[in-house]
Amino acid sequence: MAIIAPSLLAANFLKLQEAVEMVNSSEAEWLHLDVMDGQFVPNISFGPMVIEFVKKVTTKVCDVHLMIEEPSRYFEQFKKTGADHINIHIETCPRLHQDIQQIKAMGLKAGVAINPHSPAWLLSDIIRDVDIVLVMSVNPGFGGQRFIPHTIDKIKEIKQLIVEKDAHALINIDGGVTLENAAEIVAAGADALVAGSTVFGAKDPVAAIHKLKNA
Amino acid sequence: MAIIAPSLLAANFLKLQEAVEMVNSSEAEWLHLDVMDGQFVPNISFGPMVIEFVKKVTTKVCDVHLMIEEPSRYFEQFKKTGADHINIHIETCPRLHQDIQQIKAMGLKAGVAINPHSPAWLLSDIIRDVDIVLVMSVNPGFGGQRFIPHTIDKIKEIKQLIVEKDAHALINIDGGVTLENAAEIVAAGADALVAGSTVFGAKDPVAAIHKLKNA
């Protein structure tokens, strides 16, 4: 059974409390928080202030995904406002090892996020240092996109890398996860699933989370 | 009587709809929306997605303040999601005249924002082209700061510049506006007041808006 991480990006921002409380009442373990700066990705979503509000209500693990340039400038601020995990992109971190150590030294779980075009093997020298690999199965920046098929192969490659390197990272899949493809994704090796519109667009979001978990 | 522009930055983001509806029910004319990218200012607030939600509920003019690098990349997106005004910073716009024309060509009101250290005279060759001068009376990036006293002089200088140049821009003051200092600010020449914690931190926000308006 996969860990489910509903993404707040797909929630109704007029009534965030309700959205967060719905997640509280569900089987989801994590709450996925997509931070975008309009530089690394062509969209601005939200930042520490919104997370601070969410933290007051949520009972789940805050899984923060930084789609921003030079993320290390903001590690401290995100920790203060409630992040439990910080995921950063290999594509924008020329000093990735240092950044990962810094996240872990703050007592948080560290994840490395990887864009659709980046090969799995690029992770070979960092895989033993991270707690999570966040595999982008759509292009980062917007919700509601379709799952990129070759992600299935990539999940398998990353799984194999984890085994070979005797690493312990969880594989989390972000983008286009649906009730239809969740089983195949988990079968390929995913440990966790981010889900946005599949959850928040459902008539019964709590039930959708249950179904994803049991896919 | 000044135009009042409550800043959503000070609202409860767990219950944005209530905050927006409170403003709807008040005498405020504008709703001030502070967009920060973590690059031009050391904070990330929110972007087009949040504004799109706000737009569904608000009956007020959406006064968007872009504290971001190269803002022209996002004009179209902010227009689509509901901006009525777009304010951009003279400190980060080497092609300011072009950017202002572009905002106006989209049918929106254009404002130029000016940081505390930038002299009023820097506006001399753009003042006739803008609809609004957004005078930062605190440093951009965070709510809850105290009004910088020399802003009073700056308001007077900008007012004088507007008269000299036969311009029509409104002067909007952003930061540290309180029930105590509002009258002095208006007397110095302000046409509009942004107010964050003074409104959203009040027991009766609608009454606070009323008092600001009649300061």
Added chain:
Amino acid sequence: MAIIAPSLLAANFLKLQEAVEMVNSSEAEWLHLDVMDGQFVPNISFGPMVIEFVKKVTTKVCDVHLMIEEPSRYFEQFKKTGADHINIHIETCPRLHQDIQQIKAMGLKAGVAINPHSPAWLLSDIIRDVDIVLVMSVNPGFGGQRFIPHTIDKIKEIKQLIVEKDAHALINIDGGVTLENAAEIVAAGADALVAGSTVFGAKDPVAAIHKLKNA
């Protein structure tokens, strides 16, 4: 027989029309257009305006090579002025998959360009999405350089990758292609050859194109 793509960079810019008409009268299928911004490469060549003039005269496919930072800002402009192909560099595109999809969504062919030091397998997760791989056999930025010998190995590796991944991309070689080495390059797996001085520096450019094609 390889596709031949004469590079306008080596033409006489005082008489571009003659150069374009010479190519029209030849067996070349593509016209290669090298756009440099002085940031990604240490030279500024030309941009959309020149391409718009070329498009008025050429009867060939316009194969545009963007050696510029953040190329996605200019996709629309290059499409409007006549690009049929847009090639972008893996070295400067942290969101390469998205950029490639965007080019294809505009109805153009999309190419990924790869610098001499970048390994072929960096393309493993994008090769199925592109129409062209533009292999730099010299360093981008200037015409008239000598072919880097290890490119032969790289062509073979990319060919193998295409086969393994069941991809359909054409391999185009850019830099230092001569009448002497063309046959070896094609034998290694190249589908297309960019040629600058070999064509425009020849006494009979049309004949040079013919010879390259039959190398």
Added chain:
Amino acid sequence: MAIIAPSLLAANFLKLQEAVEMVNSSEAEWLHLDVMDGQFVPNISFGPMVIEFVKKVTTKVCDVHLMIEEPSRYFEQFKKTGADHINIHIETCPRLHQDIQQIKAMGLKAGVAINPHSPAWLLSDIIRDVDIVLVMSVNPGFGGQRFIPHTIDKIKEIKQLIVEKDAHALINIDGGVTLENAAEIVAAGADALVAGSTVFGAKDPVAAIHKLKNA
């Protein structure tokens, strides 16, 4: 009588030699060359290579206008390929005094370009060091725009600054100069006029140059 500087940006790039020879045969003293990098302005025009070709044919002074980031990186290259004047923007040169000295130390004339929104007084501490002030009367980046009316005031202010500071800089006006407004511009204090479409869009460009000169 003003110096006339036809801007090659408005010429037919398919037949540059004809355009340059037309200017040779005219009363124009300077040939204006607009270099854009797609970063400082939202367009890429052309660079040193095109200027090198132009230099082979022109008999006029090459007045190069760098609309590029960090222009000092390219001074040497532009000198080599034929620049007689180099104009750089105050908006993108935090070390403007040094850059101007560097241009002059290479034996070239140095100009400072100023965008429409920048006040004339910003030039007060550099005016004595430059040979030319290039006043943008449209926004840099594209040809064919209309003259911004407040430029007339700005020309007068710069003229006054030159007198006050006992400086010797020539005032050159760039953008939207026509047969209709040339006289007023010269009367305000302009020493030179850049003209693009007014020259190259005319039936008789040589005659248009003559008329501008005698406006």
Added chain:
Amino acid sequence: MAIIAPSLLAANFLKLQEAVEMVNSSEAEWLHLDVMDGQFVPNISFGPMVIEFVKKVTTKVCDVHLMIEEPSRYFEQFKKTGADHINIHIETCPRLHQDIQQIKAMGLKAGVAINPHSPAWLLSDIIRDVDIVLVMSVNPGFGGQRFIPHTIDKIKEIKQLIVEKDAHALINIDGGVTLENAAEIVAAGADALVAGSTVFGAKDPVAAIHKLKNA
């Protein structure tokens, strides 16, 4: 009598301790420390590590001059390693007021540095907030340059601004100060003089400091 601030940039870096001890034994009050990052200026000098060593020996006030991009990233580090003053450039600080407050909030003296081409009146809205105005009388980046004559006018203008605004900032002059021109500089209004080669290039540096002080 002016404050004298010998600049370590002109010292023998093979024997820094001797240089620092010479300054200790002199009438100089400050030790000027030029930090360059190779980005804001075209040279890399030294950083916090060198200052930490100097601090172990010096008995003088450490006057740190940051010629670096986004200096606020390094305030904390420079404080820790011994800075008493931090001077930052108006040309590279779009949030100058905030940066100045931050330096002062750390218990240090804050200075604003101004390049040769920047007009004195750009300081009008920050002059009351700073402890020091560091007037560049050469272009930042290298030692051993000649004093730019128009600096004398600029010193007078800044002095007048200080008086008008009832401010308390000291005026410190950096670059090309010699035994010959020191008196004129002080007469124009300077409170402090940075001196590099004039001190460290002298046969008797302590005597040179004495002469500068009594110029």
Added chain:
Amino acid sequence: MAIIAPSLLAANFLKLQEAVEMVNSSEAEWLHLDVMDGQFVPNISFGPMVIEFVKKVTTKVCDVHLMIEEPSRYFEQFKKTGADHINIHIETCPRLHQDIQQIKAMGLKAGVAINPHSPAWLLSDIIRDVDIVLVMSVNPGFGGQRFIPHTIDKIKEIKQLIVEKDAHALINIDGGVTLENAAEIVAAGADALVAGSTVFGAKDPVAAIHKLKNA
């Protein structure tokens, strides 16, 4: 026996001459010089000026390690001030092949530096062109860190790559090298060892160098 390259970063900067002369008197072959710009790494160390002083005294090969953005801007300056080797980072050089050729064309040895998270195979298409691979066994930016264990595997992988590609590059290890781990590092394939605190923190630095060499 490995080449030993004491890193000046760990020396006493108050008495650099003594440090350099100690190295002169030792069995070390190279002197490692760490240049940091505060941009590529979060620290500023020193630049060409310090190296120029060192060069006056040292009898060893100057092995310069550029931890800076766009290093090619400074190649000329480092050559002039005495560099014998220039090492640049694959993580910040999108045109790495060109940069390496440029270093070699100046008559210097060229090295490619690789951060802890970057896989060895990223070097496959540049390994034949470089004289040195500088393997970071700590994160660049500060001295005194502990050796990252997986570096041992990386050294073996790079050694294998060198053999496979019939390349001639030396492998130099930078960070956390001690008397305890030196033997294992050399056994894994290292040709040279950078040593900072192990040398300069020793009671007898010359003896420490001797021991490292014979580890």
